[in-house]
Amino acid sequence: xxxxxxxxxxxxxxxxxxxxxxxxxxxxxxxxxxxxxxxxxxxxxxxxxxxxxxxxxxxxxxxxxxxxxxxxxxxxxxxxxxxxxxxxxxxxxxxxxxxxxxxxxxxxxx
Amino acid sequence: xxxxxxxxxxxxxxxxxxxxxxxxxxxxxxxxxxxxxxxxxxxxxxxxxxxxxxxxxxxxxxxxxxxxxxxxxxxxxxxxxxxxxxxxxxxxxxxxxxxxxxxxxxxxxxxxx
Numbered sequence: 653x654x655x656x657x658x659x660x661x662x663x664x665x666x667x668x669x670x671x672x673x674x675x676x677x678x679x680x681x682x683x684x685x686x687x688x689x690x691x692x693x694x695x696x697x698x699x700x701x702x703x704x705x706x707x708x709x710x711x712x713x714x715x716x717x718x719x720x721x722x723x724x725x726x727x728x729x730x731x732x733x734x735x736x737x738x739x740x741x742x743x744x745x746x747x748x749x750x751x752x753x754x755x756x757x758x759x760x761x762x
Numbered sequence: 763x764x765x766x767x768x769x770x771x772x773x774x775x776x777x778x779x780x781x782x783x784x785x786x787x788x789x790x791x792x793x794x795x796x797x798x799x800x801x802x803x804x805x806x807x808x809x810x811x812x813x814x815x816x817x818x819x820x821x822x823x824x825x826x827x828x829x830x831x832x833x834x835x836x837x838x839x840x841x842x843x844x845x846x847x848x849x850x851x852x853x854x855x856x857x858x859x860x861x862x863x864x865x866x867x868x869x870x871x872x873x874x875x
Contacts, residue, residue: 656805683861692771694851694867695806702860742805749794749855751863753805 655679656754658743663759665730665737673728673757675743683746684726688712688739689756695742701726730759737761765789766854768866775873781839783869785852788833792854796863797826797837800849809850810837842873 656677665671677684683702687695697710701720715734720726730737738761744751767786775781785795793814798806812819812826812835819826825838839846849870853863 658805687865692867694768694865696865697862700862740803744805746861749811749861750796750808753798753807755805756803758803 656743656745656752658741658754658757660757661755663757665759665761667761668732670729670731671759673730673741673743673759675726675728675754676724677726677743677745677752677754678724679745679747679752680723681745681747681752682723684720685744685746685751686710686716686718686726686728687742687744689742690739698728698741764867765792766852766864766866768850768852768869770869771867772870772872775842775871777844777873777875778841781837781842781846781871781873783837783839783850783852783871785835785837785866786833787835787854789854789856789864790833791856791858792864793857794855794861795826795828795835796853796855797824798851798853799846800851800868806851839871842871844873844875847871847873 659674685700686698699718701707717729741757743754796811797809799809800806810824828835849868851868852866
């Protein structure tokens, strides 16, 4: 079954700690994206990667970092510099115009 | 400055009636539009799309209308079913910007039995 997996589903972090969210796809898509959704709001773009070993900042990249060493994987690190990290994080990959989303990770900072 | 806006945060409709969800955009360079459906704690799933060269696209109970002069698109669901209750996002894409998607804020649709 082709798709996008994100792990873990729920993640709790203490203030001041870095945490890495996993995103894997077996759709053979070149482009991958990370979004953040806050309650009652739309999706805001954090980082994106059009191809392996290349990535670009989105609208709200501050406090986040990514890597793209493999086509299948696009992990997102939420650093201690992110002032308000509690949110629902969505990873997506793209073919043509359409983006396909993973199930999301809910991060809660305690 | 939101380039894609969904001005109605919520909409309540009776089962069997029509649901109309609206979306406005400001960037005239957008050339492709998509609607996504999202349940709580899940990722959005693609619903239907339309190219800027068309004014209507239909898929079963779902129809999207595009009015380029008004920079407005709408999603019609007929007939509405309780399982349609979800948050609906419209998104716009510009080919020359690498097909990046710009999302609206979403409309929560509640279909009452």
